[in-house]
Amino acid sequence: MKRIKLGIIGLGNMGTSHARKIFDEKCPELELVAVSDKMQERLDWAKSEFGDKVCGFSDAVEMLDSKLIEAVLIASPHYDHPPLVIAALERGIHVLCEKPAGVYTKQVREMNEAAERSGLVFSMMFQQRTQPAFRKMRELISSGALGNIRRAGWIITNWYRPQSYYDSGAWRATWSGEGGGVLLNQCPHNLDLMQWICGMPDKIHAHCHIGKWHNIEVEDDVTAYMEFPGGATGTFITSTGDAPGTNRFEIALDKGKLVCEDNKDLTLWELGLTEQEFSKTAKRAFNRQEVTKVSYDFPVNEDPHMKIAHNFANAILNKTPLLADGREGINGLTLSNAMYLSSWTDSEVLLPIDEELYYNELMKRAKTSKFKNVASVVTSTEGSY
Amino acid sequence: MKRIKLGIIGLGNMGTSHARKIFDEKCPELELVAVSDKMQERLDWAKSEFGDKVCGFSDAVEMLDSKLIEAVLIASPHYDHPPLVIAALERGIHVLCEKPAGVYTKQVREMNEAAERSGLVFSMMFQQRTQPAFRKMRELISSGALGNIRRAGWIITNWYRPQSYYDSGAWRATWSGEGGGVLLNQCPHNLDLMQWICGMPDKIHAHCHIGKWHNIEVEDDVTAYMEFPGGATGTFITSTGDAPGTNRFEIALDKGKLVCEDNKDLTLWELGLTEQEFSKTAKRAFNRQEVTKVSYDFPVNEDPHMKIAHNFANAILNKTPLLADGREGINGLTLSNAMYLSSWTDSEVLLPIDEELYYNELMKRAKTSKFKNVASVVTSTEGSY
Numbered sequence: 001m002k003r004i005k006l007g008i009i010g011l012g013n014m015g016t017s018h019a020r021k022i023f024d025e026k027c028p029e030l031e032l033v034a035v036s037d038k039m040q041e042r043l044d045w046a047k048s049e050f051g052d053k054v055c056g057f058s059d060a061v062e063m064l065d066s067k068l069i070e071a072v073l074i075a076s077p078h079y080d081h082p083p084l085v086i087a088a089l090e091r092g093i094h095v096l097c098e099k100p101a102g103v104y105t106k107q108v109r110e111m112n113e114a115a116e117r118s119g120l121v122f123s124m125m126f127q128q129r130t131q132p133a134f135r136k137m138r139e140l141i142s143s144g145a146l147g148n149i150r151r152a153g154w155i156i157t158n159w160y161r162p163q164s165y166y167d168s169g170a171w172r173a174t175w176s177g178e179g180g181g182v183l184l185n186q187c188p189h190n191l192d193l194m195q196w197i198c199g200m201p202d203k204i205h206a207h208c209h210i211g212k213w214h215n216i217e218v219e220d221d222v223t224a225y226m227e228f229p230g231g232a233t234g235t236f237i238t239s240t241g242d243a244p245g246t247n248r249f250e251i252a253l254d255k256g257k258l259v260c261e262d263n264k265d266l267t268l269w270e271l272g273l274t275e276q277e278f279s280k281t282a283k284r285a286f287n288r289q290e291v292t293k294v295s296y297d298f299p300v301n302e303d304p305h306m307k308i309a310h311n312f313a314n315a316i317l318n319k320t321p322l323l324a325d326g327r328e329g330i331n332g333l334t335l336s337n338a339m340y341l342s343s344w345t346d347s348e349v350l351l352p353i354d355e356e357l358y359y360n361e362l363m364k365r366a367k368t369s370k371f372k373n374v375a376s377v378v379t380s381t382e383g384s385y
Numbered sequence: 386m387k388r389i390k391l392g393i394i395g396l397g398n399m400g401t402s403h404a405r406k407i408f409d410e411k412c413p414e415l416e417l418v419a420v421s422d423k424m425q426e427r428l429d430w431a432k433s434e435f436g437d438k439v440c441g442f443s444d445a446v447e448m449l450d451s452k453l454i455e456a457v458l459i460a461s462p463h464y465d466h467p468p469l470v471i472a473a474l475e476r477g478i479h480v481l482c483e484k485p486a487g488v489y490t491k492q493v494r495e496m497n498e499a500a501e502r503s504g505l506v507f508s509m510m511f512q513q514r515t516q517p518a519f520r521k522m523r524e525l526i527s528s529g530a531l532g533n534i535r536r537a538g539w540i541i542t543n544w545y546r547p548q549s550y551y552d553s554g555a556w557r558a559t560w561s562g563e564g565g566g567v568l569l570n571q572c573p574h575n576l577d578l579m580q581w582i583c584g585m586p587d588k589i590h591a592h593c594h595i596g597k598w599h600n601i602e603v604e605d606d607v608t609a610y611m612e613f614p615g616g617a618t619g620t621f622i623t624s625t626g627d628a629p630g631t632n633r634f635e636i637a638l639d640k641g642k643l644v645c646e647d648n649k650d651l652t653l654w655e656l657g658l659t660e661q662e663f664s665k666t667a668k669r670a671f672n673r674q675e676v677t678k679v680s681y682d683f684p685v686n687e688d689p690h691m692k693i694a695h696n697f698a699n700a701i702l703n704k705t706p707l708l709a710d711g712r713e714g715i716n717g718l719t720l721s722n723a724m725y726l727s728s729w730t731d732s733e734v735l736l737p738i739d740e741e742l743y744y745n746e747l748m749k750r751a752k753t754s755k756f757k758n759v760a761s762v763v764t765s766t767e768g769s770y
Contacts, residue, residue: 252630280548
C-alpha cells in the first residue's frame with residue numbers, strides 16, 4: 001500500500017491526539033514523518049514519543065519547505081489556519097485542516113481561492129459529518145422525501161466549561177488570540193452540520209452575551225434566529241455555562257419531523273401527505289394526520305477523526321470524494337461571523353455579510369483584547385507566507 | 386351544601402362543553418341556571434338539552450340584570466371578555482372568564498381595575514395551571530432550591546390546525562374578529578404558564594409570520610426571543626402549521642435543568658453545587674459536575690377545567706385562594722401584545738409596552754380586516770356596558 005508522508009502543525013490538544021493515532025497507524029494510509037510546534041517542550045515530547053522517525057520543526061514553514069511531506073494536518077490556533085493552508089497548497093502539499101476554517105470569512109475566502117487554483121486535496125476536520133445520525137438526516141432531507149424544511153432549531157448548550165478551562169491558555173477566549181468564544185471554539189461542528197443538512201440562511205438576528213458565565217472577553221451564551229431562502233426559520237442556542245446542557249436538533253418539514261439528540265439518537269415522524277395537501281383536504285377543524293414514528297438504532301461511530309483522515313488519504317490516493325471539502329468550511333464560519341455582526345450592530349444581518357465591516361469590527365475588539373501578545377503573532381504569521 | 390347559581394355567556398365550543406359538565410354536576414358547587422347566546426340556534430340547543438331549569442337569554446346583559454345568577458362564566462369571543470367582566474362585576478356578580486383576558490392590555494387593565502374595586506371573586510380559566518408537571522416546576526423554582534433561571538425555552542408547535550379550522554368561523558383568525566392568531570387563540574396557556582413559572586421578561590424581540598401556512602390575515606408562526614430582569618434569556622416558538630409538532634418546555638437554572646414534554650412528562654437534572662460555585666473551584670479544564678436525574682410520574686390530571694371551576698366556587702364559598710386570579714391574565718396577554726408590537730415595528734420591545742401604540746396599531750389592522758362585520762359588533766358590545 002502506498003502511504004502518504006504526513007506532517008502535523010501544532011501539538012496542542014488536537015494535534016497531539018491526531019499525531020499519536022496516526023503514528024499508531026490508526027489511519028494506515030498516512031505515515032507521520034514530521035511535526036512542528038513553536039514550543040520546544042512539545043517537540044521534546046514528540047521526540048520522546050515517536051523517536052527519530054518523526055522530524056521536529058520549530059517553524060511550520062520550514063517543515064513545509066523540507067520536502068519531507070506530501071500532506072499536512074493543520075492544528076494550529078484558528079487565526080493561523082488560512083495562511084498555513086495557503087502556504088502548504090502553494091508548495092504542492094495536500095491539506096487537512098482543523099476547524100474552524102479561520103476566524104473571519106475574508107481570510108477564508110482567500111484560502112478557498114488558493115485551494116481552487118491548486119487542484120490539491122483540501123479537507124476540513126468536520127468529523128461529526130461521519131456521525132450516522134447526521135448522515136441520515138442529510139440523506140432523508142436531500143432526497144426530498146420529507147418535503148421542504150419549515151423550521152430548524154438546535155439547542156446545543158452542552159458545551160460546559162468551568163473557568164479553569166478559560167484560564168488554561170492566555171489566548172483562549174480572547175478576540176486577538178482566538179477570535180471568538182463558544183461560536184468559534186465549540187460550535188464550528190454544529191454550525192457546519194446545520195448548513196450541511198439545512199442549507200444556508202439568508203438572514204440572521206443574534207444575541208451574543210459577552211462573559212455572561214465566565215470571566216472572559218468573548219461570548220459564552222448565544223441565541224440566534226435565522227431565516228432561510230425557502231422561507232424556513234431557525235434557531236441556534238448555545239452556551240458554555242449551562243450544566244447539564246442539552247443537545248437537541250429538531251427539523252420540522254412538510255411531511256414530518258426529525259429530532260436528533262446527543263449527536264446519535266435520531267427519531268423520524270413521517271406523515272402520509274404533506275401538511276399542505278392535508279390542510280387543503282381535511283374536512284374537520286381539529287383533524288390531524290396519522291404519523292409513523294421511526295427510532296433509528298445506529299452502531300457506535302468509532303473514531304470519527306480517523307474516518308476523516310482516512311477519507312482525506314483516499315481522496316489523495318484514489319480520488320474518493322471528500323466527506324468534508326475544505327472549501328465548505330467558510331459556510332459555518334459565515335454563520336458565526338453573521339451572529340457576531342448582528343450582535344455588535346444590534347440588528348438583523350443579511351447574508352452574504354459585509355466581510356470588510358466584519359473584519360474591521362473584529363480588529364477593533366482585537367486591539368483592546370486582554371491577550372496583548374497576539375497581534376504581533378498574527379502579524380508575524382501573515383508576514384511569513 | 387350551598388350551591389352557587391351560575392350563568393354562562395356564549396355557547397360556542399368552550400361554553401357548550403362547560404355548560405354540559407356543570408349541568409351534569411361535574412362541579413357540584415355550581416348550579417347552572419342560565420345561559421346566553423346571540424344565536425337562537427344555540428339557545429334552542431340549550432333548551433332541548435337542559436329543559437326549563439336553565440333560562441336562555443339572547444342578550445348577555447339581560448342575563449346579568451336578571452337577578453337569577455350569583456356568578457358567571459364568560460366564554461364569548463375574546464374582544465368581549467373585558468366589557469362583559471366589567472358588566473358582571475358592576476352588578477355584584479363573581480366572574481370566571483375564559484382566556485385570553487382580552488385582546489389588548491389597555492382594555493384588560495380597565496377590567497383589572499374594576500375587579501380591584503369590586504372585591505368580588507374574579508378568576509381566569511387557566512386550567513393548565515392545575516397540571517402537576519407545571520405546578521411542580523413552579524414549586525421547585527420558587528423554592529429557590531435550583532437557584533436562578535438562566536434560560537427558558539418553550540417549543541410549542543403542536544397546535545396544528547388545518548385550513549378548515551380557520552374556515553369554520555368568519556371571525557376566526559381576523560384582526561377585527563379575534564384580534565390575533567396562534568398567540569391569541571392557542572398560546573394563552575403557554576404564555577401564562579411561562580410567566581407564572583419564570584416571571585415576566587422585560588425585553589422581547591419576535592418574528593411573527595402572517596398566514597405562512599394558512600390562508601389567514603393573522604400570524605400562524607412565531608419565534609420570539611426574550612430577556613428577563615435577572616439576566617435570563619428565553620425563546621418561545623409556536624405554530625399551527627407543524628405536523629406533528631413539539632411541546633417541550635426547558636428551563637436551565639444555576640443548579641440544574643427542568644424539561645417538561647407534552648404538559649406532563651417532567652424531568653429534573655440536579656447538581657450538587659451551583660454552576661457558579663463549581664466553575665470557581667473546578668481545577669481541570671474539562672471537569673463536569675455529577676448530576677442526579679429525576680423523572681416524575683404524575684397521576685393523570687382529570688378534567689382540569691372543572692378543577693378551576695371548583696376552585697372558583699370555593700373561593701366564593703370559603704375564601705379559598707384562587708389558582709388563577711383573573712387579574713393575572715394581563716401578563717400572558719402582555720407577552721403576546723409585545724410579540725406583535727415587536728414584529729409590527731421590526732424592533733425589540735421593552736416591557737411594559739406602550740399600550741396606546743399597541744391599541745392604535747391593532748385598530749389599523751382591524752380596519753382593513755377581512756371580517757367586516759366585527760367592527761360594529763365590537764362597537765355595539767362596548768356601547769352596551
